[in-house]
Amino acid sequence: MSLLRVEGLSKSFASGGGLWGGGRRRVQAVRDVGFAIEKGETLAIVGESGSGKSTTARMVMRLIEPDAGRIELLGEDITHLKGRGLRQRRRHMQMVFQDPYASLNPRMRIEHTVGEGLRVHAPELNRRARRERVAQVLEMCGMPASAMDRYPHQFSGGQRQRIGIARALAVEPDLLVLDEPVSALDVSVQAQILNLLAELQREKGLAYLFISHDLSVVRQVADRVAVMFAGRIVETGPIEAVYARPRHPYTRALLDARPAEHPSRRGRGGERLLADEGVAETGCAFRLRCPHAQADCAGFDGRLVAAEAGEASRAAACLHPL
Amino acid sequence: MLEIEHLSLAVPSREGALPAVSDVSLSVARGRVLGLVGESGCGKSLTAQTVLRLGEYQGIERTGGTVRVDGEDVFAMDEPALRRLRGGRVSMVFQEPMTALNPVFSIGDQITEVIRLHLDVSDAQAKARAASLLASVGLSEPERLMRQYPGELSGGMRQRVLIAMAMSGEPDYIIADEPTTALDVSVQARIMDLLRALQREKGLGMLLVTHDFGLVAELADEVAVMYAGQIVESGPVEDIFDHPAHPYTRALMACRPEVAEPGRPLPAIPGQVPAPGRWPEGCRFAPRCAHAGSACERPVPERAWTSPNGSGHWACCVRVEELS
Ligand SMILES: Nc1ncnc2c1ncn2[C@@H]1O[C@H](COP(=O)(O)OP(=O)(O)OP(=O)(O)O)[C@@H](O)[C@H]1O
Ligand SMILES: Nc1ncnc2c1ncn2[C@@H]1O[C@H](COP(=O)(O)OP(=O)(O)OP(=O)(O)O)[C@@H](O)[C@H]1O
Ligand SMILES: [Mg+2]
Numbered sequence A: 001m002s003l004l005r006v007e008g009l010s011k012s013f014a015s016g017g018g019l020w021g022g023g024r025r026r027v028q029a030v031r032d033v034g035f036a037i038e039k040g041e042t043l044a045i046v047g048e049s050g051s052g053k054s055t056t057a058r059m060v061m062r063l064i065e066p067d068a069g070r071i072e073l074l075g076e077d078i079t080h081l082k083g084r085g086l087r088q089r090r091r092h093m094q095m096v097f098q099d100p101y102a103s104l105n106p107r108m109r110i111e112h113t114v115g116e117g118l119r120v121h122a123p124e125l126n127r128r129a130r131r132e133r134v135a136q137v138l139e140m141c142g143m144p145a146s147a148m149d150r151y152p153h154q155f156s157g158g159q160r161q162r163i164g165i166a167r168a169l170a171v172e173p174d175l176l177v178l179d180e181p182v183s184a185l186d187v188s189v190q191a192q193i194l195n196l197l198a199e200l201q202r203e204k205g206l207a208y209l210f211i212s213h214d215l216s217v218v219r220q221v222a223d224r225v226a227v228m229f230a231g232r233i234v235e236t237g238p239i240e241a242v243y244a245r246p247r248h249p250y251t252r253a254l255l256d257a258r259p260a261e262h263p264s265r266r267g268r269g270g271e272r273l274l275a276d277e278g279v280a281e282t283g284c285a286f287r288l289r290c291p292h293a294q295a296d297c298a299g300f301d302g303r304l305v306a307a308e309a310g311e312a313s314r315a316a317a318c319l320h321p322l
Numbered sequence B: 001m002l003e004i005e006h007l008s009l010a011v012p013s014r015e016g017a018l019p020a021v022s023d024v025s026l027s028v029a030r031g032r033v034l035g036l037v038g039e040s041g042c043g044k045s046l047t048a049q050t051v052l053r054l055g056e057y058q059g060i061e062r063t064g065g066t067v068r069v070d071g072e073d074v075f076a077m078d079e080p081a082l083r084r085l086r087g088g089r090v091s092m093v094f095q096e097p098m099t100a101l102n103p104v105f106s107i108g109d110q111i112t113e114v115i116r117l118h119l120d121v122s123d124a125q126a127k128a129r130a131a132s133l134l135a136s137v138g139l140s141e142p143e144r145l146m147r148q149y150p151g152e153l154s155g156g157m158r159q160r161v162l163i164a165m166a167m168s169g170e171p172d173y174i175i176a177d178e179p180t181t182a183l184d185v186s187v188q189a190r191i192m193d194l195l196r197a198l199q200r201e202k203g204l205g206m207l208l209v210t211h212d213f214g215l216v217a218e219l220a221d222e223v224a225v226m227y228a229g230q231i232v233e234s235g236p237v238e239d240i241f242d243h244p245a246h247p248y249t250r251a252l253m254a255c256r257p258e259v260a261e262p263g264r265p266l267p268a269i270p271g272q273v274p275a276p277g278r279w280p281e282g283c284r285f286a287p288r289c290a291h292a293g294s295a296c297e298r299p300v301p302e303r304a305w306t307s308p309n310g311s312g313h314w315a316c317c318v319r320v321e322e323l324s
């Protein structure tokens, strides 16, 4: 039994119409997304801005309602759970956000921010026991217990992200959903946070759904990866296999777009593959940008197809995989 | 030449003014790109914005040194001369493409306003120039775009509009402060290519402020590494990547996930950048340095080490020879 299993998740939003309204249309933010996460493993979701990563995360967390699909936590369907039932299940999954500045309440002392979940999930704890637990998770995240009595503005970005992680860990979840947890941090603080996440995973057997657009970061943390484009998963598989031999041209393009590691390799980014910002409305959504597109791509239904034998657990949504 | 000479700055605090940048000298020649790198809070933006004297409006005090643009002392300029300088000979691209654009004015209004501020042209000429600038940064249908508002554009499109605006006064120098940090990889790659093309084509001098070594590898000719208000290492970009000398530079480069071994802990730098006014007496990096010794407790001369290869590569560390 997987820790988390989602199937056929879809979500559309009303959007557009400019400043003065009118001309509103629906944006299909996520289409038919499915994946599973086992205990103790990390699944990364990568993709460009607007590809539907956060929307997927928020549906998993039941922060927004899916239009269709199913979310199973520890074998139990939680797609339509509400109220007390949902609150109880939330103990198993917690979220960490991108912006360490916006995600902490500036008027709340750290003790309350980190201990918030405990009030809901462990009402039996008295104030002293709660403080002890807060001190413990702060220390686990590399912060002094004295941080408890201070306010968010007294901390740096990296420290705030540690506090955000401590808040998520306070209720001892099985799964952390991390939405771009290191994107706002500089490279050295990013390294500290990534190491902290790895250590916590080893010690607590936590599972992560890790969202990022940085492929180098993803390679550091993930066991498996799902690449999203225009609301769909277009490729999925074990991280090293996907890096070594991407099957979907979009995955290749994303890998090529990474900045150079050395000045001698500059200017080799994915300019050609990614030159156009277009997304096709019908058929394969990537075909307008794809160097390998052929006539039949216009009729493709976007479904993930398992790769050939011997490559179990790999799949790509492409009629002409690389 | 854009020259920062022995610049020292102090920031306001409850305890009074605290030194935040000390004795920084940098220069950017036309046609060259200088990458200014360092962790968050090192003083990169403070230094960069002083070129246009933008710190004055935030209570930042210049305690020493000056800035020259083509030999002219920026601190000797009066307000009208400064206004002509800003967005004229020197323009700036910031990190936040949303906050740098005014949400209630159309793209067209904002860009033609900048053009008219710096060039003596009619309304129609300004509009035509705006359209051609937007096209030159890779935006399609510029006429339609000019009727749109910032909120209707993606992050990548907004950053292109800002770059077009920065180009509108026909600058000789451009200061880009984290120009791609808020963007995703694919958009980042395109903005890097755009900046490189514009810089080459127009022979611009660029001061590129970033904590991303990938961006430096893509664009910079020279690199200056900043730590705790000080330049600790400087040199040609290949030298810095091939033979980083200062332990800080080496540590920063080593913790990049793109060069790390997957699945192993990253060689993170312990601790954090000391805040203004909290700098140690001797080498400022010593408390976090894996190689610090007793020699590091005394103040270190700026160019304690210079490269024997004559490339102008130097580092503010007394132990470079011993460590290499
Ligand atoms: N509340 C909303 N109302 C309208 N449209 C929305 C809403 N939330 C998301 N969208 C749209 O859905 C699409 C997917 O957005 P989402 O935030 O999931 O992307 P993302 O992959 O997380 O991107 P980013 O990397 O920029 O965070 C986008 O087109 C976005 O504009
Ligand atoms: N207006 C201000 N008032 C008080 N302190 C300031 C002000 N501006 C900057 N500082 C402080 O000066 C130091 C250097 O800030 P600066 O913005 O130059 O850093 P940076 O190197 O650009 O970092 P980042 O990568 O986070 O942008 C920081 O400790 C910052 O808090
Ligand atoms: Mg998102």
Ligand SMILES: [Mg+2]
Binding pocket: B044, B045, B046, B177
């Ligand atoms: Mg800055």
